[in-house]
Amino acid sequence: MDSSNSVRSHGPGSAPALVPDGPALATGSEFDRDTAVTRREPGVYDAELSAGWTIIQAVNGGYLLALIGRALADALPHPDPFTVSAHYLTPSVPGPAVVRTETVRTGRTLSTGQASLLQYAEDGTEVERIRVLATYGDLDTLSDDIRTSAKPPAIPPREHCLGPADGPAPIAGSTAIMDRLDIRLDPTTLGWAVGAPSGKGEMRGWFGLADGREPDPLSLLLTVDALPPTSFELGLPGWTPTVELTTHVRCRPAPGPLRVAITTRNLAGGFLEEDAEIWDSADRLVAQSRQLARAPRA
Template sequence: MAQAAEQAVEQPSGQAAQAGPATIGNSEFDRDTAVTLREEGVYDAELSAGWTIIHAVNGGYLLAMLGRALGQALPHPDPFSVSAHYLTASVPGPAVIRTQTVRTGRTLSTGQASLFQYAEDGTEVERIRVIATYGDLDGLSDEVRTSAKPPAIPPLEHCLGPSDGPAVIPGSSAITERLDIKLDPSTVGWAVGQPSGKGEMRGWFGLADGRDADPLSLLLTVDALPPTSFELGLKGWTPTIELTTHIRCRPAPGPLRVSITTRNLAGGFLEEDADVWDSADRLVAQSRQLARVPRS
């Protein structure tokens, strides 16, 4: 992360943003994922209530916060591969992140981090544990060999957002106010009681304040769309058990396209495979997560 961005994120959460579209390093996302160095390897943080989904803090937001801490702790700037295990549900409020450098090489460094919150008796409760490899996306080769293609999504103006229908997930409005998501109409049957039965979710994605995407915000993007379980006819919170994200290149400015697919629901768990494409038709991020099926 650029030095200017690191300085900007140390502003306290809730500080008014500058007029006009937000910028990388000066946005609500940056302020709400800010971490403050307490001592070597230990960072204080505040989980914002603005990124909750059905009263729980969104897993992608948490991943971005730990990603920011690791970006400050490790010698390389950009997340390449981040694997997280979600141990207990996080809630808005204070938290502490403890990082450890596992290995440092010439082009890659690996570290681990855990986020803790406090029980009523003051003891620490581990919420999420991450191991990640960082590098420099600007130093990657330009060579691309791929059979992957951007998802076929209707133009943004023909897609649907939260304002196009009633709220169908009680308690979920906080995060939707901070995201600019327009879903492919073919994946929103769940919103009108007619789920397709297919484990698919596709749409356009951006931050509501206009901040462009960067490698850190991509960690949020992969876990920001409604879960595919909705289109399978299931309702309720779909808690993430494990999430692995690969950041493939630095995204170009402009809206992102996200495609998420579930092929197998069994034993009370499902997987979600996500691809994220930027405005230059490049595959900028991929992820796979294991999630628990909503309990009826």
């Protein structure tokens, strides 16, 4: 089981709940509480999707990925997500959910599993929201050999970037998740906020959790999907629902704020891609992602 989780009983005969242990538990992080899952039986986990992570009334896809990632960390013999690919089938809503996992393969250094997050229709039947295929390993065992041409994004110092309080009124229904994030955006990617989008399809900024929880591999699954969509800078405000999202976690992030750079190079046929890079305070590329999303209507 993931060393960042512990199993805590809620009384005689109750199922164990997987909750964060160590420093994360000491901070009382809302992210950790809201991504907690309870093991009902091997491979099956109950969860409560929090309304605190919604945007325009739908639960954020990165938050959902982190919750599923916590269940897979318990179900698989390796602790850390290396690659996680998710297909978003139907919009998730706040309320009860169940995560069903299956171990596909286990090896000495890597293990692969799949998981589905389901919720309940009015008649009680299960509705699948997300299906995930993931490979886990141990980030602490990776080689120190790095050969890269990647460079950290050029973002102004955090004090020269802008947060939600510095801009116009938010889109109706979009504020819940913003209360839980500490995001400061590069002013050069904020033309959309003043009615003058650049048309470049870029979004850059500093990222952290509002309660001060330090980043870890699980929270990186949230980070890749937490900034405003690049479609805003393409002049298309509104909901940009994710169709598919693949995240690669490259190393364990150092404490401190993260830098996020997202680009879109091609919007066609009503869909766009978003390529994201996440850099930590030690100037290391700690995560990468690509997602396909449906573009808002003009």
